[in-house]
Amino acid sequence: MPAMQPPPRRTAAGPTRRPPRRAQAPAPGTQAPGLHLRAAGLHPQAPEPAAPSLAPVRTATRRLNRGFAAVNAACFAVTVLLACTAEDLLATEVAGRVNLGMALGLLQGALLLWTAARFDRRSEHLCDRRADALRAHWEAQAGAEADAEARTQAQAPSRPRAGHGHRYRSHGAAR
């Protein structure tokens, strides 16, 4: 795994003032980050930035997480509180023998399924592609650095290296 170069924290994702360039054809499965920003409507006037940033992924992830959690947590809290404090209300029959409590439960189940599907779709659209682009960028950067280092070492006088044996490194590069 190539060494990772973490991006600067809290990088401003604000729009740069360069005129928009014509976007190059994206690699399979990736797009230039600026296109994602515009597609997502987060930065509608943003041209393609010079280097990808973690901030849009962070923002989109937080927004999606909070939306999904808030909707389902609020419904759950309301139902639990109603079950504790308004039993008569929940016992009101709304369709045949089906009462309000059961109907609310079914609605919540349907809401969970719908929000889960939406969360997944939007995460794929807003987060995954940006994250893939970032990862590809950093890995390419790390690969270039590794190549440069290898070239430097190749030019230096060689010396024998001790064998490593079959060691297994447990942590990823980020740890």
Add this chain to the structure above:
Amino acid sequence: MTTALPPSPAGALLLAAPHAAAPHAVLGESTQTMVLISFMVFVGLALLLCVFAGPDRDEVADFYTANRTLTPLQNALALSGDYISAATVLGTTGIVALSGYDGFALAFSTVLALGVLLLLARPMRNAGRYTLGDIFAIRASGGAPRTAAAVATLAVSLPFLVVQLSGAGSATALLLGLTSDGAQQTCTALIGALMVCYTVLGGMRGTSLVQIVKVVLTFGTVVAVAVSVLHHFDWHPGALLDAAARGSGQGDAYLRPGLQLGHTAEGRLNFIGLQLTVVLGAACMPHMIMRVNAAPDGAAARRSTRHAVAMVGLFCLVVAVLGLGAAAMVGDRVIAAVNPNGQGALLLLAGTVEGGTATTAGGVLFTAVACSVFVTVLAVVAGITLTAAATLAHDVHAHAVHRGRLTQKREVRAVRWSVLLFGALGIVLSMAAQGYNVQFLSSLAVAVAASAVLPALVYSLFWERFNRTGLLWSVYGGVLLSVGLQACSPTVSGSPFALFPQSDFAWFPLQTPGLVSVPAAFLLGWAGSLRGARRPAPAGEPSYAAAEARILTGIGSE
């Protein structure tokens, strides 16, 4: 009305009781023979699956995650299989049958818990590698966080394994017409031995295949029984609800909240605590985390969880129909007589529909249900054992002791020995638990997961200022609080249904400690992080920038 139920609703939720009784009295000899033959066939098939699908090289990635070769749909099936324990199949059906609305609420909470996992799946997979300790390690280096992860994993896995194994032993013995304690202990030991074999031979790949087979079989079986129930009531839900309310003996109160835990302030707090604990803890158990880490990447993990939400949601809906059917067609007196928590409701119902076990269709349906329950228990305990063994071998042996300098071959050997060790411990404890009411262990497992695992996970993945001190405080605080409060609750002493009914040291009034221990663990994580920030970070401590980049993009993860 609470008098009919013992004070362990959460216990009923996740697991088969030690008294999870089969209606052996209604079984003819031919049905028992059919059940026995079917059990043997499933045992043999599962063993074959594990042998042929098991890892053929000593690689840790192969043993722990099947080299992450499962597709999202396969992983979703396996995730659903890990999640659908005997408690969901037997316990939830029983609570719906006996408590009506409160059972529905529990079924919904069970599904909603997967919503929590859906939020965590992608960052968890990006951050993690195999175990909970790997996730903690991205925020704090060294052996202490890994040891804490191992303690939390074992504190969840061991009680959950014991309650499943002891319940499975009793149920299997009763299904085969054996009632003595010795027979039940023998069945427990045999099931435990099978569990160890599956795990040692199959690793993650073998157990995943068993989980997938189990989900398909169980799903098909419960749908068949539900169709039979609905057909019996001419596909009219109103008629089913009417009959269930009559059969429950509670009338209109059956479909109102409060039947299970009462209408007192304490009952309401118990209800809230139970719901909260289930939602926050049920899907954060370490074997679920390990399953998520078997996905190829973060997006696949999230996709698998989304599919699992749908599968488990549908499953719980069907289970609710079965509970209503049991109340309507069997009646609460028979169900409560077989087991006060209603865990015999599904088998009783299966022995009633389609003309009962005397008819061919009824006999086949009953046998299928019995096999589903058997395979469900086997698959879940194998998953739990794999996770516990992985944390012993990977977090403790390979990292805390050998500081990550262990060869793959030696680690795989260590994990196999850990399976044997943990399996043997589980078998011995399960055999010793025969005759005791240990259902509270399942609520304990969920409470520990909600208190010790979830806060540390949430902080690790989402909070910049979280550090080693906060991690250790929240994990150890969560474990101690949940175990301590559960030990002082009415589920352990001071009530006729407690573990020690003759003793009384229950000063904590609630049956589930989650209402106190979960907020306290979050608070401890926050306070510990503030305190830890006063000291300089140890050398080599990972930076949050690197951790965040990895959590959000998956860079550096395998």
